[in-house]
Amino acid sequence: xxxxxxxxxxxxxxxxxxxxxxxxxxxxxxxxxxxxxxxxxxxxxxxxxxxxxxxxxxxxxxxxxxxxxxxxxxxxxxxxxxxxxxxxxxxxxxxxxxxxxxxxxxxxxxxxxxxxxxxxxxxxxxxxxxxxxxxxxxxxxxxxxxxxxxxxxxxxxxxxxxxxxxxxxxxxxxxxxxxxxxxxxxxxxxxxxxxxxxxxxxxxxxxxxxxxxxxxxxxxxxxxxxxxxxxxxxxxxxxxxxxxxxxxxxxxxxxxxxxxxxxxxxxxxxxxxxxxxxxxxx
Amino acid sequence: xxxxxxxxxxxxxxxxxxxxxxxxxxxxxxxxxxxxxxxxxxxxxxxxxxxxxxxxxxxxxxxxxxxxxxxxxxxxxxxxxxxxxxxxxxxxxxxxxxxxxxxxxxxxxxxxxxxxxxxxxxxxxxxxxxxxxxxxxxxxxxxxxxxxxxxxxxxxxxxxxxxxxxxxxxxxxxxxxxxxxxxxxxxxxxxxxxxxxxxxxxxxxxxxxxxxxxxxxxxxxxxxxxxxxxxxxxxxxxxxxxxxxxxxxxxxxxxxxxxxxxxxxxxxxxxxxxxxxxxxxxxxxxxxxxxxxxxxxxxxxxxxxxxxxxxx
Numbered sequence: 001x002x003x004x005x006x007x008x009x010x011x012x013x014x015x016x017x018x019x020x021x022x023x024x025x026x027x028x029x030x031x032x033x034x035x036x037x038x039x040x041x042x043x044x045x046x047x048x049x050x051x052x053x054x055x056x057x058x059x060x061x062x063x064x065x066x067x068x069x070x071x072x073x074x075x076x077x078x079x080x081x082x083x084x085x086x087x088x089x090x091x092x093x094x095x096x097x098x099x100x101x102x103x104x105x106x107x108x109x110x111x112x113x114x115x116x117x118x119x120x121x122x123x124x125x126x127x128x129x130x131x132x133x134x135x136x137x138x139x140x141x142x143x144x145x146x147x148x149x150x151x152x153x154x155x156x157x158x159x160x161x162x163x164x165x166x167x168x169x170x171x172x173x174x175x176x177x178x179x180x181x182x183x184x185x186x187x188x189x190x191x192x193x194x195x196x197x198x199x200x201x202x203x204x205x206x207x208x209x210x211x212x213x214x215x216x217x218x219x220x221x222x223x224x225x226x227x228x229x230x231x232x233x234x235x236x237x238x239x240x241x242x243x244x245x246x247x248x249x250x251x252x253x254x255x256x257x258x259x260x261x262x263x264x265x266x267x268x269x270x271x272x273x274x275x276x277x278x279x280x281x282x
Numbered sequence: 283x284x285x286x287x288x289x290x291x292x293x294x295x296x297x298x299x300x301x302x303x304x305x306x307x308x309x310x311x312x313x314x315x316x317x318x319x320x321x322x323x324x325x326x327x328x329x330x331x332x333x334x335x336x337x338x339x340x341x342x343x344x345x346x347x348x349x350x351x352x353x354x355x356x357x358x359x360x361x362x363x364x365x366x367x368x369x370x371x372x373x374x375x376x377x378x379x380x381x382x383x384x385x386x387x388x389x390x391x392x393x394x395x396x397x398x399x400x401x402x403x404x405x406x407x408x409x410x411x412x413x414x415x416x417x418x419x420x421x422x423x424x425x426x427x428x429x430x431x432x433x434x435x436x437x438x439x440x441x442x443x444x445x446x447x448x449x450x451x452x453x454x455x456x457x458x459x460x461x462x463x464x465x466x467x468x469x470x471x472x473x474x475x476x477x478x479x480x481x482x483x484x485x486x487x488x489x490x491x492x493x494x495x496x497x498x499x500x501x502x503x504x505x506x507x508x509x510x511x512x513x514x515x516x517x518x519x520x521x522x523x524x525x526x527x528x529x530x531x532x533x534x535x536x537x538x539x540x541x542x543x544x545x546x547x548x549x550x551x552x553x554x555x556x557x558x559x560x561x562x563x564x565x566x567x568x569x570x571x572x573x574x575x576x577x578x579x580x581x582x583x584x585x586x587x588x589x590x591x592x593x594x
Binding site for chain 1 (some may be wrong): 300303304305306307308310311313314315317318320321322323324325326328329332384385388389391392393395398399400401402403404405406407408409410411412413414416417418420421427465469473522525526528529532533547550551554555560563564566567568570571574575578
């Protein structure tokens with residue numbers, strides 16, 4: 001990305017570069033400061049923090065040990081992982097099948113159904129929040145993994161995005177495969193899906209991140225600790241220890257660490273996923 | 283099986299539906315459609331029905347016409363949440379766009395460290411908002427780092443300063459929510475803008491340069507029109523996002539003090555799940571929807587005046 005962005009472009013003059021870096025570093029400081037404070041406060045004992053004494057002599061992982069002892073973050077991790085992975089894999093599978101039908105098969109009512117799908121993209125989440133809560137409760141799923149996972153498996157947005165991508169693949173591929181006697185399922189699994197690697201990777205990251213950080217829906221459909229996800233666990237922790245800054249900051253670091261690590265490794269895909277969602281909205 | 287007549291490749295023939303793909307199409311669609319039907323179509327119809335009925339703890343009691351809507355219009359807390367949300371929209375949308383564009387333009391230059399900056403700016407986007415809210419509560423507390431910095435700065439410039447109570451006063455609580463949301467979301471705007479900037483053809487800059495346009499003129503008359511479709515998308519996207527703000531005020535200020543930072547979606551949540559008034563909450567969700575729809579439609583009309591599409 002950076003190679004493309006700076007490819008062949010004239011380098012700004014030295015004063016311009018200095019000004020630019022000053023501005024960009026200022027933004028960086030503002031963006032990083034909350035993380036820095038989080039880490040710093042998590043490393044010093046509370047009395048030292050209250051005395052605003054941040055000398056490295058105090059640094060220890062004691063707060064982390066106490067936080068882990070007080071709050072089952074391991075359980076929250078496991079729950080968040082289960083929910084986010086299931087939602088990501090199954091949502092993309094289901095959307096991909098539907099997108100294949102919309103983009104590559106010809107059947108009666110196809111365009112009408114697709115239009116209907118698109119029309120609902122406008123409906124904001126709060127409108128369906130209450131009925132979905134009632135539906136989930138009626139199905140007997142309240143306070144279970146099913147409540148957290150199943151409603152998240154159907155995404156008009158993912159279907160739309162994949163359909164746009166699938167339409168860009170030459171239809172001749174399908175026709176040639178059909179000549180050789182391949183079924184639609186086989187064309188989907190052996191031609192279309194393998195050809196959409198990049199879009200699947202970016203979409204996965206996008207969906208995973210959304211599912212991992214989701215707050216309102218888990219708040220509404222769960223109550224017990226057994227199925228609590230990271231954001232909810234952290235929020236209930238705030239409720240119990242509203243001024244225990246040492247533990248709150250350690251808890252925040254614990255909650256952020258996995259997703260930040262994934263981000264640092266798969267940075268490119270995150271950024272492309274967002275840029276892609278921008279394109280999808282056009 | 284003569285499924286594909288070899289000579290049948292005219293455009294109209296390709297567009298027609300195929301009998302052999304009829305059931306296959308439905309089968310591929312089935313899992314998605316099932317979920318779509320239950321969690322979207324059925325849910326929307328239910329929501330509409332609930333908003334026009336008296337809905338108690340045990341479910342439907344009787345039809346109520348516009349009763350819930352009338353109650354809502356007379357509810358001062360709803361109006362407070364409404365105006366708070368309006369404040370969030372008019373502050374967040376322009377600030378996110380301006381800051382995101384500034385960052386993106388800065389990163390679209392031929393300088394070192396672009397990858398580092400982008401990594402940093404985008405970091406808050408992937409973080410759990412709850413953790414962000416916790417650290418902002420510390421930073422914005424009366425004795426917190428922000429007030430300490432402000433006091434130091436005012437001492438340096440010798441201007442009088444009284445430390446604002448960011449979270450505990452009606453005056454500043456909304457500003458605190460705005461600060462947290464800006465920190466969290468601006469990186470998103472930046473990334474989308476950066477992708478758009480990289481799509482602007484270099485020849486246009488070279489041509490403008492040859493015509494003697496200054497760098498500001500090039501930005502104003504080449505870059506801005508060419509990325510206006512992205513600005514339009516981001517405007518709509520961030521506006522809808524600000525309409526539906528929930529977690530930020532919920533965790534950081536709990537809507538307080540005295541509902542001064544309460545957002546509409548937060549009030550929907552409280553009405554439905556604290557007051558157990560599903561009917562009134564459903565009505566509120568529909569009012570919100572109508573507002574979002576109307577504003578999106580309005581922007582869509584207005585876009586002709588300022589959004590530039592290269593080829594239509």
